[in-house]
Amino acid sequence: FLYTNSENSFAWVAKNLGPTSYPDLIGIFKDKVRFRELIAKLYPEVFFKKVSWTELDSLDKDTLSYPLVMKPTVGFFSLGVNIVKCSTDWDAALLSLKKDVSRIKSLYPEQVINVSDFIIESYIEGEEFAFDCYFNAEGEPVVLTVMKHLFSSESDVSDRLYMTSVDIVVQLKDKVETFLKQLGDLIPMSNFPLHIEVRLWKGKLIPIEVNPMRFGGWCTTADVTWYAYGFNSYEYFFNQRQPDWENILKREDRATYSIVILDIPATQRNKTIKGFDYEKLLTRFENPLELRKIDFNQHPVFGFLFTRTSVGNFNELEAILHDDLSEFIL
Template identity: 50%
Template sequence: MILLDKPYVSQFLKNTITKYKLPAIDTGDIIEDGEISLINSEQIIQNFKNKPDSRLYTNSENSINWVINNLGFTKLPEYINLFKNKFEFRKLIKSIYPDFFFKEVALKDLDQINLEELPMPFIIKPAIGFLSLGVHKVVNKEEWLKVKQDIQDEFTNAKKLFPIEVVNASSFIIEEVIDGDEFAFDAYFDENGEAVILGISKHLFASEKDVSDRVYYTSKKLIQSYLPQFTQFVEALGRRADIRNFPVHIEVRVDDKGKLIPIEVNPMRFGGWCTTADLTHAATGLNPYYSYLNNTPPDWTQLLDEMDDEIYSLIILDNSTGIPSTDISHFDYEKLLTKFSNPLELRKTDYKTYNIFGILYTKCKQDQFIEIEDILVSDLKEYVCP
């Protein structure tokens, strides 16, 4: 069963619902009349009463409130809180990473923090958050003064866009900087608690201070390299959390010695805005939504055998221009597309509301990867008209 909500439902997810006749409801008034077949909320509630081991997926954490209000008799709210609250997650895995520094702090107490007691540099982020909202890397005392003000400004705006279950600015977690390459992958726990990986992508950054979500990419070589290690980690996580029939989106870093340290686990979904699951489908042909809901684990040996050697990228066109989105009259999508050798799909978004111009999927050969590196560092000013 699927809960559909704002801010974005991809056509691929809609097609999946229609093709496989998956029961779905609209919890965010985002589906137009007649666009896809929907059921009513009571059917999902009754189904869980009859079959507590049913599987639920949502494209957006905006649906968390619906789950808490309607499915409180299931284990889903417990699973959600365990991962959604980053402080609770750190406590869960503390025995695996006993030397990792983390500390919870209330928003109202940010001014009372003693920097001498913290590792420098450090990361601060909301205990309950979404995308890279409110995530900052602090490298010195002077920067800390600016970061505190930035956090106040960011969450004043965020409260207008997202429910409190998605972004809660009352509590933050401060943790040591995790070195290494960053990866994101989708997975689920089956009815026995066994871990199933549904796709792996690498998260690129423009600089050491960059915390944006601009570029993720996947490839045959990437998946082959990290599938065994990531599967092993999710299996260990599942044993500690004792979770069944539940999807997750996981972010980790792997240092130059091969050590994996988790950043966070996002509950009940894969990549937000229908991103990473759709990227996996473009690159491998696998449908992660169907695989999870139908309990059909991917045959990675066959999938990798059939994959080509090109690089498949997901590009999130966040507004990095320095110009308020409300002051931008036009974004030149056609000019943008000319910068890529093989654009696969462009998803335009309401940038005046969400501060994201769109999401672009591309593929390219290894010797063309410069086009991905260029968009990674672009401020996008050349594509906007005030």
Template identity: 45%
Template sequence: MIFLDQPYVSDFLKRTIREFELPVVLTQASRAFGADSFPSAITEEEARVRVRATPNPKLYQVSESSIGWVTEHLGESAMPARIEQFKNKASFRVATAALFPDLGFREIPVTDLDDFDPASFPAPFVIKPTVGFFSLGVQRVESAAAWPAALAAIRADVARAAGLFPAEVLGTASFLVEQCIEGREYAIDAYYDEKGEPIVLSILEHLFASKDDASDRVYITSAEIVRANLPRFTRHLQDLGEVFDVRNFPVHVEVRVDAEGRVIPIEVNPMRFGGWCTTADLTYHAFGVNPYACYFRGERPDWDALLDDPDSSFGNDTFALVALGNTSGIDGKDIAAFDHDALLARFARPLELRKTDFRRYPIFGFVYARSTPEQLAELDWALRSDLAEFVTRA
């Protein structure tokens, strides 16, 4: 069963729902995205009946805004607890402490932030909302002296995001302070099958402009990225599966790989792949693998055959997801227009442009692009641009 919700549902997901007749729950939020037009749509009551009758039902949320519906209507099922154990970052750290005993962390109520002594926790460290999304309120703190500026940035982020997302998506009642996990960062879309075995559907590397960068600007994938990481990330998901014992359950996992090759989780986002229909759709652009269909049909990509095919369409190219977060320094309400056409001209081979309501959300849209090894400089530009050159003030 699929829950459609704000802020975005892609045309690719809608086509997938129609092609494979995937059940969409007719919530008020789903109806706003045309769910009534799907022949496979089911009522909320039918959804509740199906969940009660199935030990491990297949549920997928496009947005974590649907967590509230799951909690309200499926409270007697195991699903709310399964979501909470991942969504709450402090609970997740406690549950996985035995796997990563050297990773220091501390939960701090928001009311205690002003009194937090940064010298009491080894620097550098990261602070973020215990329940968070889209890197909102995330700050890397290099030293105790940097704490006042970080705290001010957190408060500004939270103020800008107020009212945009429900508490189930962005909760600021408490914050998690944890030691910095150094190394290259990756995002993984996967699901645990009916036996609890993890099935990896996509692997993306998350690029950063600097060590202080905490944005979600650029994610890339390629045959080499998948080939180099598939075995160790599968083992990592198996380790997590032994802790949480979930079945028929989709996840979007963020990890770092340190200098010794250890895979350390940053967070696990439950009951979904990448937000805003992003990472799963990039996998289809790159490899022709449809993660939504794989999950609901219980299919496993044949990565060996796919990656070793000498006649593959993707070759050695890199496929990128560029999230056009508003880093212009200009508030969305003060912007008259954003020149998406001029921005697309910066890419040699843009695959898709998705525009968003930048006055409501702090993002101008998303670009999917394909780059040859000789064209990777365009991704470095995208990573570092503040995008102000494309903004027309109101």
């Protein structure tokens, strides 16, 4: 088997796997407008509109439904994502977007983030969750992990903190399986992995993003599954295995296992950064499991940290969620 979860590999997949269903399926999910059109009948409450980059300045902001989210139709890493609460916030959001676009173009190819077209869609209230899964050879969905995605505020769109625990899986697993069956009925898939982000609103899961190229994250969400539950998501996908959730969810360990994404704060992006004090950062956590340093000159992150947080010590996760990391930047 060969598997890559690199966003940059999409052009290769399209060129070399053309006779298969994979390029079209990936294209459906990567293009947020196309995906919204396919699932619109399941979510009539979600407004969405496609707008080109050249149309944004002339768009009549008073005709839009607020609150809304504006983002590239093909995107990655929450880059270019802006929340607009009301029409008076539109101009500031548009200015922020323009500042992001030049930086985005220098980081990733068009297949990963396309800033020629944008989707304007309803801002979905509620808690956000993410999960990795796959559709097996028979087209049946298999849930590999469920994570909660925390934000520091209503306007926060970062990927700073994802966490999983037995309690989180118990809370959402049944709803996730129902959601996946509905998705599979609309878009038949087999031997196909997905990373999905949803909001839980009034008891209903509403998709925010469905992206096969993010299955396992940037070698992150699949690995937190190993730390938390003792199995490898890639291996389970390859071998068509299902987690023994019945026994996993009976265990006594109720700790929280997290991925902390050490993203470069907006206030530091135009400054010269000489380094990052990783050792100082590690002292802020009771049980850091693994630190993966990233070349911050090439990517908008300093690294990824995997942690285990015991029950009653959630304050350490709250602290890093609200930290701008400036004290660690050299």
